Amino acid sequence: MSDFLLQIKNLHAGITDDKKEIIKGLSLDIKAGEVHAIMGPNGAGKSTLSYVLTGKSDYEVTAGDIIFNGKNLLELSPSERASEGLFLSMQYPVAIPGVTTNVFLKHAINAQRKYKGLPELDAAEFLKLIRGAAKEFDVSSEMLKREINVGFSGGEKKRLEILQLSLLQPSLAILDEADSGLDIDALRTVAEGVNKWHNQNNSLLIITHHLDLLNYIRPDFVHIYADGHIVKSGSMELAEDLEANGYRNYLEE
Amino acid sequence: MAEKPQIADYGGDKYKYGFVTDIKSDTAPCGLNEDIIRLISAKKNEPQWLLERRLKAYRHWLTMSEPHWAKLKYDEIDFQALRYYSAPVQKVKPKSLEEVDKNLLDTYNKLGIPLKEQEALAGVVAVDAVFDSVSVATTYRAKLAEQGIIFCSISEAVQNHPDLVQKYLGSVVPYTDNFYACLNSAVFTDGSFVYIPKGVKSPLELSTYFRINAKNTGQFERTLIVAEDDSYVSYLEGCTAPQRDENQLHAAIVEIVVMNNAEVKYSTVQNWYPGDKDGKGGVYNFVTKRAACRGNNAKISWTQVETGSAVTWKYPSCVLQGDNSVGEFYSVAITNNKQQADTGTKMIHIGKNTRSKIISKGISAGFSNQTYRGLVDVAPNADKARNYSQCDSLLIGSTCGSHTVPYIRNRNKSAVLEHEATTSKISEEQLFYCMQRGLNAEEAVGLIVNGFCKEVMQKLPMEFAIEAAKLINISLEGSVG
Ligand SMILES: Nc1ncnc2c1ncn2[C@@H]1O[C@H](COP(=O)(O)OP(=O)(O)OP(=O)(O)O)[C@@H](O)[C@H]1O
Ligand SMILES: [Mg+2]
16 A cells, blocks of 8 residues: 555546536645645635545546546545545535534534445534533534524635644645635634644645644645646745745746 | 345345235225225224215325426326335234234344344334235234333224324315325325323334335335324434335325423434436335424424435425424435435424524535425514524435425514525545545445435434444445545
8 A cells, every 4th residue: 555645646626518628637646644735826726626625526538547545536426525535624614504503513523434334423522522522622512502504604614624724634635725814813723723634644635825724733845836747846945935035936837 | 934135136236125015915906985984984993973074185186287396207007007005914814913914023133124133132213014005013002002102003093092083083184185185195004193281201212114015016104293292203214115116106195283391302313225327117206294283382303314216205394383493404315316306394384483493404415316305484473583594415426416496475574584505516526535644435425425415313312323324335435446
């Protein structure tokens, strides 16, 4: 077995029922325990990559391979990918009217437990688990009783995404602009939560436009993603250079 | 005599109550005429007045024609091809559960109503089970009788409490009311009777299970509930039918009389066989349900979860005669595949300060069609009547139809009537969000739909609510790719 958690080989993907190609030959390897950051201009296709990895039906893979945990990811359904340990903190978390946050979280946890052959949590066990996590992420019990993401502020939505990361304990988490909209304290809470979960067995793919989150969660690799593929990879210095000078030095290449 | 599970050859075979019970039946020949009605009446050893009422209804029915105003399409029903009486043969009339046919009891166990167990456990629900046309066993009778509560089949009530039956039967739904109600008044075979005396709050939830078993048999139950002054009862009704390729007709009447300060809660989980995914088979459900709040401060609340039937035509109504009386209607209707439902309520405000509330949640999937049809009627003397109506529709996919038809007839200036309606669709984004967290597509739909109708589900008694939530998930299987 290779020690790669995720291998993306020459991936081409676009919108289903559309000729437009958004990801044009992207390759990326992530080993267990590594933290990778992806930075790139608006509209480059970063969120698209996160959706392709997690199996959203709007997108179609036209070429390439993705191996996750030794399995052909493209053969798995979105829920199987999730239960296999792939988590996406979404750039725009979706509101589901009528479904309270508590109920949603219980269903999510139990769906994954069922997949793994573990007994489902009953109400009492769930409450115990959720109370601890809510405290850690500064999520009030009122918020847990509200309909999920309905009327939540931008920062509240992002905190709830990371709370789910901590509850579901995935092996690879993609954070798509998890830092956008967070105030200074919330950014620290979120980063601490991510760091608490992160260890040598699980990995992170952080999509961001800023250094803020990366200062808390130090990436091992920083990739510049433009025009559908990675144009340059480096270390934290690359991110710092971007922050100072923008993308202009990289886009002409 | 073993159960023969009927396994359909086609997909969408998720109806878990589709088995047929192999049991000897005492069955009338097909067709309807005065002799058949006399036969039914004689089989049930009925008094003359009831036979005469039946015949009167039948003669009136002959002058009526089937209504076609509902947004429903179905093949014409051949009323002469139906059987109007079918009863499981029992050697002797059972006096207790021990004497009830074992196959029947097995059927109820399969349906999740272990009668025996329930009696033994001295649990929380009293059950009356109606199998085809005859009420089979009523548990807990003794316990209820201590408080003067009568809970028995309508046939027994006719024998043992004829005065009550004669006084109230047909007093809320007269035989002239509509085509199906008129037919029922002529041929009804069984159903439940509940009488709660003055000042008594029923310590148990009363419950009836209806089941159509015999082939080509119409089921015409008649339920009558009378709640005297200051009384309370919660009543539950569940329905299933075997899976058959032919359509089965169900035309019931439920009448409820609520006196001063009394309250009746009536909950239904209707899960008649809906037909297969191509619309073959299934129950035609044409039901007249009506409650009269005769007394002041009387309260009636209808809660229904409708997942079954090929065709549903049903408008549980509240006639708010007493001052300050309250009518409520909470409904979840789910249609999938080729099912059709035209359902809603009527709130008739007659007394002063009467209040009504309508919460209707319609979920349509597949190629189904659903209409909410409601009437809020305020009589000239119904000062300060108030109504709040909320009708929400949720669509799954783009091949189903949903319509809202709220009629309002207001003849009193002081009335305050509010109506809200929404239509939404389960979005790909919502499904993906759920799936990204580990739910499969069907679990995701179930979660979203259960959330959508939560307000209504919360009105159901606890055990029923859990059962109903599962039923919703089953009904929507196959609704997303
Ligand atoms: N479902 C879709 N339908 C049509 N166009 C789409 C769809 N999804 C993505 N696109 C287009 O594909 C391109 C890439 O979008 P994507 O959201 O992946 O960018 P991004 O790199 O995440 O940008 P940002 O930094 O602004 O979040 C954009 O031009 C976008 O408009
Ligand atoms: Mg993006």
